[in-house]
Structure formats: structure tokens, C-alpha cells
Amino acid sequence: MCRREDLHPTQDRRVTDALIAGDRTPLWENGKELKVQVFPDQFPRWFSVPLATGGEAAALVFPRIESDAAPAASDDCRGLEDHDFMTGATEDRYPDIFQLARVDGGGTEEARHDVAHLLAAPAHHSLVLSHDVTANADFLTQLVDLPAS
Template sequence: MCDRLPDQFPGWFGVPPATEGEGATLVFPGIEEGAAPAEEEAARELGDGDFMSGATEDRHPDVFGLLGVDGGGSRDARHEVARRLAELPHHSVVLGHDVQANADFLAEVTG
């Protein structure tokens, strides 16, 4: 998981928080050193691990039991979001370390 919290995105990346969005396709990337960008044959589905939720914040060990979070909405809400996103095209891809090749490939895959 990224070691940044959503409220840090504006300062780190110049990206303002979004209150809504529209999805067109889902891309599940994997990174492998030396790989040429390609679509994988194995399909992937959304799961609970794809949402920012859980018993504790997972970036650091919860030594004192103080990191309880559940910022991903209710279980039912997550499942409804996953159901709606499942209607979109899915692409499992492998990417390498060549940023331009990855960008060109992702532009092609996502149209």
C-alpha cells in the first residue's frame, strides 16, 4: 500500500481530493523487472483488499492497538461498489520499468 494518506495527495502530487468520479475500465497492474508491457491471461476480480478498510491501518504494525480504521464504508457499500465496477472492462496487465512503454501500452489497452 502507498505510504501516503489521501489528505496528503494535494501537497505531494498537486492532486485535489475528488468527491466523485466515473470509471470506464479497471486495470490491475503487476510490475516485473525486464518485462515488456502485456495483458495477462488470468482475470482478476475486485475484493475486500482493494478497498481502504479493515480492522487496522495496514502501513505499520498496530503495536498499541490504536490504529483502528474503517475508511472504506460499510461492507454492504463496498460490495455494491464492487458489483457496479464488475460491469466495467477488466484488464490484468504486467508492466516493466520502461515508463514510456508502459504509458503507451496502457493508453492502447484503455482506449
Template sequence: MSAHTLSDPPLAFQYAPAEQHLRISSQRALQPAASPGRPTRLATAATRFAREMMRARLIADGWVLLHASAAVFPGGRALLALGDSGAGKTTTALTLASAGAALLANDCCFARPTADGTLDLLPWPAAAAVGLGLLHALTFTESARSHLQTGEPPHPTQDQRVTDALTTGRPGALMSASGRELKAHIWPEQLTRWFALPLATTGTAAGVLLPRVASSPGAPGRMNDDGRSEVTTTVFVTSDEERYPDIFGLTEGSNAGTPTARAEVLQHLKRLPRQTVDLSHDQAANTQLLTTLATSLVDVGHDHFEGVA
């Protein structure tokens, strides 16, 4: 199997499944890293391919990929936050992790039903994309600035304007010319080393939050029942949303999982206790609201599993 990138110069991939050997090459010499310590394009390409191989193996084993953040509580019970980009999944997960839960995922995670009626979760290994406003609200800006100023390289895909803002300690959201928010890209291990957030490697889904960030700075955070509580197929990551498509056909185009697995996961998600919530621009208030909801939903979910067992 072979493929190539659309970048300049293009990188060619040649994979031999029988030998489990991958060759990545370029017709022209690659430029050295832009900054000392930053990975070259070749190393980045190899890492991304290895990640896709792992995803293909998980999907073959019945896992599906969700648009979801997840925080894990004592006993391994996890609270999922579902929603599209900008809904507040990262805010929910990082807030709960800052309050003592273990972070399993900030944007995407794997899910698979078990024979005993529960839903297992695994993290999707990718850098967390976190807005500068949220970093500041969580009081993480100073730690990021300190590490960058001492020479630690930023994530290779992070916009230089974000790096400059973090290095100088400048708070507030950064927007591109097109109106897209520019975010800090943070490796999972940096979440622990920089910000002391505990990480989880697995969990069992016990409840669902459907967050929405209030558009008005003065709007309060609150629980609500405005009709957004239904869980639909939009929870699944689809191929056309992926930055790194299934170029070798390793998952037969089903990057999010097989149709049967998706149907089983969707039915399980619909059975979990869930709550819609509006998040405010007051981080202290969000922490109080989310921790209260998490305790309630995780306890209800535990009772639900006891009934299933």
C-alpha cells in the first residue's frame, strides 16, 4: 500500500502489511527543524501513521470514536461531555480534572460496550487544543509561560502567535483573520507536568453532560431542559472531519467504528443519565456547578449499573 501527502515537498508512504514495515521518504531533502528540539516533518509523519495503525486495531476490535471529553472519578466511573466543537467539552473536562477527577479525554475518546452492559472508554492519543481564555481562567497561563521561557519547545502544530502570547503571559482569546480561535496545543504528558492534572487511561461511562458555553459574559451557569438532551449520531467522529484520513483503507473508511458497533454504543449512551448545562464565563461558578452535577450523575450511573448487574 502506498500514499503521499499533499504538502511541499510531499512525503511518500509505503507500507508492507506482511512485513509490518513502513517506509517514509521524500524526493527532496527535508529542511531541518525550525527550532531546536522540535520534531522534523519525517518524525511527525511517522508518529501520525503509528497512531492511525493503533486506531485501526481498536476499531477492528469493536471500539468507536466519539466527539466527547471524559473525566474519571474514584472507582473508574466516568462522566462524558458530548457536543460539537465549541460546545464546552474541553471546559467541562479540564474543570472537573482541576477539581480532582482524572482526565481521560478533552475532545475525543473511544467507547465499546461490554458483555455486562457497561460502556468502556479509552483516550484518543492527541494533543489537547485549549483556548488561551480557558487556560487563563484555570490559572494555567503562568506555568505554560514558565516552561516555554526555559526553552521547552511548543507543540509543532501550535500557531506562533499562540506561542508568543503564552511566552509573554498575555491572557485572552486569540483569533485568526478568518475568525477562528487560535488555541494552545498541549501534549497529554504536559497536562500533568505543567498543570498537575491527573490522567486516566480507562474508565466506565456513568453519565452524560451536554454543555453549551453562554454567549453573553454575564449569563449565569445553570442546568436546563431546553430540548437538547437527546443523544444522536452526531456524537460519532466521521471521516470527513478527520485531520488525518484513512489513506490506506485500514478501517475501510469507517474511522469512527463499524455500523454495528456505533449502533450499540448509541443505544447505551441513550440509556445513561444525562443533563444539559449552560456554562458561564465565571470559572469558579462553573467548577461548583459541574462538580455538583458530576456527583449526581456518577452516583445515578452507579445505581444503574448495579441494576444491570
């Protein structure tokens, strides 16, 4: 059960109320899903998800979400070479309105190159995932051949 506390200022109250009630059903408005917007330190308390200080990528997934689909491999041909990799147009972050970061939101060209080089090593998979979290987790576990937890 979630407890009341300050959330991100853009958190929609309907999402907060659903979380407090323990309801994880996606909420929609005008064809867009209303997202949970929490601060990183709230993940352990709200979702029992510990914070990590590092990790190793077993694979890169390029998902397409279809609410009622069975998780499966996809014929989509997406990858790191796509035109929108780590660009300000697609990165979910605030714009640099005061020009403090002095980048387009996706990092410098050198940083993007370095990250792309590191991410080229793991296997890449185009997938269809659904809103069924358990089915998605089971499918992804099998995909990367990890022991089930």
C-alpha cells in the first residue's frame, strides 16, 4: 500500500489516487496513458524496487507496446542506428531553457558515440510487449536466459 507523500509536481492526482488504492490499471486521457511520476528515492517505498548503483546489460530491447498482445519477438527493424537515438527530440527530459547543460537533451555527440559503442555489444531484440507485467517479465527472462527470481 502506498503512503501519502509529495510526488513530482506534474503527477496527475488520478494516478496518485489509483496507486494509493493499489490499482495498477493504466489510466488514459485523450489516447495517452497517464504516467506515474515519482522521484528515484520513492521507488523502494512505493513499489518495493531497490535502487541500483550499477548494472550490466544482458540485452537491448526495442519494444512496441500493444495492450492485449502476447509478448513475442517482432519483425520491426529498430536499433541504435536509428535517427532518434539519444536525441533531444525523443529523450524524456526537461528542455535546457536556461542553456545550462548546453546540449540538445541527448548529451554531446561524443557521449552519444561512446554510449552507442558500448550498447552495440549486447544482443538486440525487437519485441511486442503488453500491459501484462508478469507475462512480460516471464518472456524477457526467457529471452535473455536469466534464472527466474
